[in-house]
Amino acid sequence: MGISIWWIRRDLRLHDNAALAHALNKSTVVIPLFILDPALLSTPPANRDHFLLNALRSLDADLRKKGSRLIVRNGRPIDVFGKLTDETGADLISAEADFSPYAKKRDAEIGELFPLVTLGGPTVYPPQAIVKTDGTPYTIYTPFSRAWKSLPEPGQPLAAPDCMPPVPESLVTDGIPASKTCDGFPANEMAARERLEQFLSCAVFQYKDTRNILAQDGTARISPYFKFGLLSIHEAAHRVFSLISKTENQAERGNRVTWLNELIWREFYFSILSHFPDVTRESYRKNLRSICWSDDQKALHAWQEGLTGYPVVDAAMRQLKQSGWMHNRARMISASFLTKDLLIDWREGEQWFMQHLIDGDLASNNGGWQWTAGTGTDAAPYFRIFNPILQSKKFDPQGEYIRRWVPELSHVSSDDIHTPRENPDLKLDYPPPIIDHSVGRERALAAYQAARLAYEDQSR
DNA sequence: TGAAATGTTGGGGCG
DNA sequence: ACGCCCCAACATTTC
Numbered sequence: 398m399g400i401s402i403w404w405i406r407r408d409l410r411l412h413d414n415a416a417l418a419h420a421l422n423k424s425t426v427v428i429p430l431f432i433l434d435p436a437l438l439s440t441p442p443a444n445r446d447h448f449l450l451n452a453l454r455s456l457d458a459d460l461r462k463k464g465s466r467l468i469v470r471n472g473r474p475i476d477v478f479g480k481l482t483d484e485t486g487a488d489l490i491s492a493e494a495d496f497s498p499y500a501k502k503r504d505a506e507i508g509e510l511f512p513l514v515t516l517g518g519p520t521v522y523p524p525q526a527i528v529k530t531d532g533t534p535y536t537i538y539t540p541f542s543r544a545w546k547s548l549p550e551p552g553q554p555l556a557a558p559d560c561m562p563p564v565p566e567s568l569v570t571d572g573i574p575a576s577k578t579c580d581g582f583p584a585n586e587m588a589a590r591e592r593l594e595q596f597l598s599c600a601v602f603q604y605k606d607t608r609n610i611l612a613q614d615g616t617a618r619i620s621p622y623f624k625f626g627l628l629s630i631h632e633a634a635h636r637v638f639s640l641i642s643k644t645e646n647q648a649e650r651g652n653r654v655t656w657l658n659e660l661i662w663r664e665f666y667f668s669i670l671s672h673f674p675d676v677t678r679e680s681y682r683k684n685l686r687s688i689c690w691s692d693d694q695k696a697l698h699a700w701q702e703g704l705t706g707y708p709v710v711d712a713a714m715r716q717l718k719q720s721g722w723m724h725n726r727a728r729m730i731s732a733s734f735l736t737k738d739l740l741i742d743w744r745e746g747e748q749w750f751m752q753h754l755i756d757g758d759l760a761s762n763n764g765g766w767q768w769t770a771g772t773g774t775d776a777a778p779y780f781r782i783f784n785p786i787l788q789s790k791k792f793d794p795q796g797e798y799i800r801r802w803v804p805e806l807s808h809v810s811s812d813d814i815h816t817p818r819e820n821p822d823l824k825l826d827y828p829p830p831i832i833d834h835s836v837g838r839e840r841a842l843a844a845y846q847a848a849r850l851a852y853e854d855q856s857r
Numbered sequence: 858t859g860a861a862a863t864g865t866t867g868g869g870g871c872g
Numbered sequence: 873a874c875g876c877c878c879c880a881a882c883a884t885t886t887c
Contacts, residue, residue, distance in 0.1 A: 497865080
């Protein structure tokens with residue numbers, strides 16, 4: 398029995414952790430290690446970095462209760478392991494698998510030089526497990542989800558260890574940098590687990606009806622916990638599966654299946670990123686790669702700051718900037734507005750969201766943006782353009798969401814709140830619409846059409 | 858996991 | 873009673 402390093406990457410939890418269980422199983426000494434890898438951290442720190450740092454602090458506290466400690470190191474993983482394996486004599490590095498382009502490359506390099514074992518992963522099933530019979534990946538969601546659901550149900554989650562072997566005090570050198578807290582998202586494993594239970598025992602019953610209502614917390618608000626693995630996706634899937642199989646009532650069942658489908662969208666985008674890593678740079682659809690995007694910096698800035706003159710878009714963008722999170726429906730509305738109404742490159746939006754979302758995940762974020770832009774796999778058709786005013790009336794009928802995030806409009810009545818500028822009697826400290834929707838719509842249709850035609854001509 | 862434009866239908870007002 | 877028009881309501885097509 399030797400010494401192992403539990404290399405924590407995006408599995409900041411003690412429950413249902415295959416990499417931790419493997420390390421404990423193989424070794425008498427287990428060193429929990431997190432590497433602050435400059436390649437994965439923004440300067441200045443993005444909101445998700447703050448969430449991560451908070452979660453690390455809380456993981457350290459949880460580890461202390463078990464008799465262990467969290468070891469933190471700064472630097473490139475390859476350099477850190479060079480020193481640390483000498484220092485400790487570790488003969489095993491156990492880690493949760495990861496499938497992002499960077500993670501795959503990193504782990505391949507580490508695996509060449511060190512005894513790295515990877516297990517589990519940030520998805521229920523690894524991307525290579527869900528492919529068509531000819532071995533090629535699915536690019537359409539529905540058949541993907543059918544294949545996903547046909548796999549054996551996830552089994553019982555692993556328990557958290559009762560206690561852990563102590564870590565030599567001399568290894569505790571680098572500290573965890575200071576970070577700000579994230580409102581509404583306490584960064585600890587207990588909170589993550591409670592949130593899942595709370596949601597599955599209550600809100601999920603109304604999920605289908607309430608998940609799109611902007612002013613209501615009808616969604617699980619659980620994505621940051623999956624992003625950093627404070628909650629095991631495997632355990633969550635197991636919980637919802639067993640609830641579905643126990644549920645007789647069709648409506649209740651439907652609500653839970655709807656939520657499960659959202660988890661499968663997440664799995665779908667992980668699979669897409671794993672099989673088509675170029676989606677991070679380019680539109681997936683070749684015929685939409687030459688769209689002539691607008692480089693209107695003023696418009697981009699107005700969108701980022703929530704000053705477009707479209708109340709629902711501005712509420713969404715301010716929610717993002719102020720709280721580090723955005724309602725899913727609001728993400729679609731604001732993304733459609735950027736890519737279609739303003740005809741600004743989806744990559745600008747992708748980057749902005751990554752900088753501000755505490756749940757910012759390359760796979761889901763890229764997938765969502767390419768879906769909205771119409772450039773992705775199984776994306777919304779390019780001509781499906783949201784009308785921000787209709788979306789606003791439909792999903793925030795009383796304007797509660799708008800008033801919450803756009804205080805300048807707090808005195809405006811529900812009749813006027815979606816289009817305040819249309820009432821000339823209102824005294825407003827609020828900008829007029831940055832663009833007329835029908836004008837923006839026509840411009841986007843023309844630009845997308847032009848790209849498609851150019852592609853057809855060139856490939857003929 | 859749209860929306861706009863266009864087409865069709867049918868009831869009612871009205872000459 | 874009848875045809876005509878208007879237009880809401882719904883359906884289909886198109887972007």
